[in-house]
Amino acid sequence: SQKIEQNSEALNIQEGKTATLTCNYTNYSPAYLQWYRQDPGRGPVFLLLIRENEKEKRKERLKVTFDTTLKQSLFHITASQPADSATYLCALDKRDTGRRALTFGSGTRLQVQP
């Protein structure tokens, strides 16, 4: 069956460092992997999308990579700030088959210490 796993429940880093979050998946091919940010009691906010045939995407301080051999995506926040503290969710869909339903991972809670 299809599975998405985000490796760590929580990640604590110092301000200014790079945060790296991991998302692994099985039995999704091809895949469109998305990263969302969720603050407590709020809805997910879209950040970046990467396709299985893309290696890397960037947006400001955010970078996403995709390793199709490992079926893994890494999400990086460079020069992290306390305002980046939130839960980060990865999600997959199979829009090429017309299936737009997103399947979410359980999330990684990032805490950036000043």
Add this chain to the structure above:
Amino acid sequence: EPEVTQTPSHQVTQMGQEVILRCVPISNHLYFYWYRQILGQKVEFLVSFYNNEISEKSEIFDDQFSVERPDGSNFTLKIRSTKLEDSAMYFCASSGSTDTQYFGPGTRLTVL
């Protein structure tokens, strides 16, 4: 910037009662979705809606649930007879030509 809105922000109901959760998607979007998130758990897909009909639904979306687009702007989720386990945050989302799904702030449903 256009955004998805949801009302109410918090709904408290008695077990067995019907509830209707309301959403106003982004105005030029064509696809609409409902997701739910039980406290401390993953966001889970319930249903997607396109061209006035359900295009996909999950096994959670049983006969107790229904969706409707009663006019050109609202999108509703009805739960006919609520159970304790329906307590969750319910998120509406919409997407347009880019397929990116934009989520609303959610309705917290508490079933007593």
